Amino acid sequence: MSALRRFWASTIGKKVVMAVTGLLLVLFLIGHMLGNLQMFVGADAMNRYAALIKSTGELLWVARAGLLAAAVLHIVSAVQLTMINRAARPADYAKREPAVSTIASRTMRVGGVVLAAFIVFHIGHFTVGTFHPAFSHTGVYGNVILGFRSPWVVLFYVIAMAVLGLHLFHGAWSGVRTLGLAKPSPDPLHRKVALWIAIAVWAGFTAIPVAVFLEILR
Numbered sequence: 001m002s003a004l005r006r007f008w009a010s011t012i013g014k015k016v017v018m019a020v021t022g023l024l025l026v027l028f029l030i031g032h033m034l035g036n037l038q039m040f041v042g043a044d045a046m047n048r049y050a051a052l053i054k055s056t057g058e059l060l061w062v063a064r065a066g067l068l069a070a071a072v073l074h075i076v077s078a079v080q081l082t083m084i085n086r087a088a089r090p091a092d093y094a095k096r097e098p099a100v101s102t103i104a105s106r107t108m109r110v111g112g113v114v115l116a117a118f119i120v121f122h123i124g125h126f127t128v129g130t131f132h133p134a135f136s137h138t139g140v141y142g143n144v145i146l147g148f149r150s151p152w153v154v155l156f157y158v159i160a161m162a163v164l165g166l167h168l169f170h171g172a173w174s175g176v177r178t179l180g181l182a183k184p185s186p187d188p189l190h191r192k193v194a195l196w197i198a199i200a201v202w203a204g205f206t207a208i209p210v211a212v213f214l215e216i217l218r
Contacts, residue, residue, distance in 0.1 A: 011084060014077040019175035021074040026172055026197065028067055029164075033204035039217060040207075043141035050140035071119070078112060105170045111163045118160040125153075148212035157209040165202030169194050 007013035035053070038046040053060060121131060125147055129135025134146050148154050173194035211217040 011081065014081050014084075015178050017073055018077040018081065019178035021070040021077070022171050022175045023179075024070050025067070025074065026168060026175075026201075029168070029201050030197070033201050036208060037204055039141065039144060040211070046141040046144070047139065051138075075112065075116065078109075082109060102170060103166060105174075107163075107166055108170055111167045114160060114163045115167060118156070118163075121156070144208065145212055145218060148209045151213065154209045154213045158206055161202050161206045164205070165198045168201055169198035172197050 008017070035049055038049045056063075124130035125132055126143060129137075129143075132143060132147055133149070134142075136143055148157070169191065173191045176194075208217070
């Protein structure tokens with residue numbers, strides 16, 4: 001067995017892979033959120049931003065492939081770690097009394113399923129247009145406005161972004177700890193950086209569908 005396969009087969013290896021891919025996805029989300037906020041600058045700014053991204057050509061597809069690989073590795077490692085944990089303790093605790101856990105940490109698995117479903121819908125909604133009522137490959141601003149005309153779509157996005165915020169709050173902190181980039185704290189619930197990242201990403205992504213729904217953006 002090669003060193004890489006041994007690494008992946010180990011619990012530590014899976015945790016490291018999940019941490020690294022998770023942090024890469026966090027960086028992407030921050031950049032993606034900042035780009036999307038061009039919506040508040042205006043249609044020309046948003047369409048220019050989208051055109052600039054598309055003008056990268058093959059590099060865009062390389063980036064997309066890398067993101068897809070990171071997402072798949074993140075999900076697979078999370079699922080396999082869950083299965084390992086369940087196999088190690090087939091019978092659950094008779095009574096759970098969380099000491100330092102948070103709602104975010106206790107909903108990571110369910111949240112992961114919700115986010116996986118959201119990613120599929122989001123790609124079909126704004127990338128390929130499968131779920132969009134009138135998709136245009138050039139009019140990105142218009143795609144966003146028309147895409148959030150449905151209150152059910154807006155509600156789904158708002159719920160998904162709330163789940164994303166919780167996922168980021170625990171995941172960003174956990175990933176940094178797994179990689180040994182943060183020292184143990186006497187107050188394990190005191191996670192300022194993770195909290196502000198989660199709030200910023202949640203607010204940035206949620207603001208757009210809500211602004212369209214309230215006709216602040218039109």
